[in-house]
Amino acid sequence: MDTRWRWSVLDVKMKQGLLIISHGSRDEAWVTLVDEAIDKAVWPEGLPVASSFLECVPNRSIQDGVDELESQGVEQIGVVPLFVSSGSTHVDEIAWALGVKEEPLCESDLERFRVHADIVYGVPLDEHDSVYAMIAARLRAMEVDGARDAVMLIAHGSPHEPFQTRWRDGLTRMAQQLKARNWCTAAGHALLCCDDVAGRVQEMQSLLSASRADTALGRVAVVPIFLSRGYFTTKVIPERLAAVMPNYGVVGQESRSFVLERGTQRGDAELEADSCALLYDGQTLLPHPALTVWLEQEARRILSR
Numbered sequence: 001m002d003t004r005w006r007w008s009v010l011d012v013k014m015k016q017g018l019l020i021i022s023h024g025s026r027d028e029a030w031v032t033l034v035d036e037a038i039d040k041a042v043w044p045e046g047l048p049v050a051s052s053f054l055e056c057v058p059n060r061s062i063q064d065g066v067d068e069l070e071s072q073g074v075e076q077i078g079v080v081p082l083f084v085s086s087g088s089t090h091v092d093e094i095a096w097a098l099g100v101k102e103e104p105l106c107e108s109d110l111e112r113f114r115v116h117a118d119i120v121y122g123v124p125l126d127e128h129d130s131v132y133a134m135i136a137a138r139l140r141a142m143e144v145d146g147a148r149d150a151v152m153l154i155a156h157g158s159p160h161e162p163f164q165t166r167w168r169d170g171l172t173r174m175a176q177q178l179k180a181r182n183w184c185t186a187a188g189h190a191l192l193c194c195d196d197v198a199g200r201v202q203e204m205q206s207l208l209s210a211s212r213a214d215t216a217l218g219r220v221a222v223v224p225i226f227l228s229r230g231y232f233t234t235k236v237i238p239e240r241l242a243a244v245m246p247n248y249g250v251v252g253q254e255s256r257s258f259v260l261e262r263g264t265q266r267g268d269a270e271l272e273a274d275s276c277a278l279l280y281d282g283q284t285l286l287p288h289p290a291l292t293v294w295l296e297q298e299a300r301r302i303l304s305r
Contacts, residue, residue: 017048017074017117018299019065021094022082022227024053030228031057033286034082040292043299048072054090062094063113076118078302080295083124084131084225084285087167089158095121106160122302126170130290132177137288138223139183142279148218149279150186150204151178154237155225157191167191171225185211185218192232197240201278205244222280227291229284241280 022034031053038051052065069077079098081091093108095101100121125131144151153175157167168189175187186207190200201220208218222241224233285291 014075014118015073016076016078016303017050017069017072018043018078018080018303019062019069020049020051020080020082020295021062021065022051022053023090024056024060025228025230026056027230030230033228033284037286037288037291038295040289041295041299043296044303047303048074054094062097066098066113066115066117070115070117074117076120077115078120078122078299080122080298080302081124082227082295084126084227085155085167085170086124086126087158087163087165087170088124089160089163091124092163105162120302120305122298125294127174127177128294130294131174131285132181133290134285134288135174135178135223136183138283138285139221141283142221142223142281144184144221144279145218146182146184148208149184150188150208150218150220151175151184152201152204152220152222153187153189153225154197154222155189155191156232157193157195159194164191164194174225184221192236192240197237198243201241201244205278217277219277219279222278224282224284226284228286229282233282233284238280238282241278244278 020038025031035051038049043049048069050065050068051060052062053060054062066077079094081088081094083091085091089106089108092101092106093104093110096104096108097110097113098119098121099112099115100119139151153171155167155171158164168191171189175189178184178187186204188200188204190197201222204220208220222237224237226233
């Protein structure tokens with residue numbers, strides 16, 4: 001059943017507007033995926049909506065978004081931080097720069113934005129049901145077998161506290177949920193900023209190899225917890241994963257999408273006796289309609305305060 005919000009008009013005493021803030025990228029495809037998710041949302045009639053980026057997207061800065069809404073007479077701006085985790089330092093520093101909090105939790109290069117309207121600040125995705133819907137779609141696309149395959153969640157992370165702890169706690173709970181839902185036989189996570197990604201994957205491969213008994217050897221499916229494809233998902237992660245199995249080829253490369261699998265020169269019997277295969281297709285959480293659902297729900301929550 002479709003449970004998406006369908007609004008008409010909000011009962012408010014001041015004119016409201018909505019500002020959706022994403023990280024941004026020089027990759028136009030990255031921006032397009034975010035824009036498409038926002039464009040598909042259903043907003044209250046007459047609600048001004050602006051989409052801005054922290055960096056890399058000309059003429060669509062956070063200040064541009066604030067100015068656009070205030071020029072339409074908006075007195076209260078609901079801000080949706082379109083980030084995957086509360087562990088993102090950007091979520092905290094943007095809140096500070098918008099005047100929502102007195103001090104950021106770590107040093108920031110941002111300067112305070114020029115804001116006249118009241119700001120109501122939302123929360124990032126974290127472990128919302130929409131995230132699980134998007135991960136489930138990724139696992140289906142990679143043909144992950146819940147009875148024998150494992151999942152490694154890879155995120156950017158942060159070297160700073162308390163952000164790194166937030167990242168790890170959220171991803172740990174997420175991994176536990178994947179296993180509890182029988183979407184995989186084991187799950188773990190690694191942070192690009194501070195973990196030996198190859199080492200984490202090897203640990204998962206060893207776990208599967210030790211527990212396989214006489215059953216078919218499982219695979220490790222790597223799922224990037226990134227909203228949209230960009231430098232980290234098309235270059236950094238594949239390079240880190242290639243180090244896990246240096247004698248294996250990168251196949252299925254198309255449009256900067258990678259799948260790391262066993263080489264194809266040996267027979268199936270020999271492959272079956274070899275170490276666990278590593279699956280990575282380079283795809284991210286978007287595109288998926290669940291992100292639009294979350295945007296609508298979070299916008300309604302903050303604008304109804």
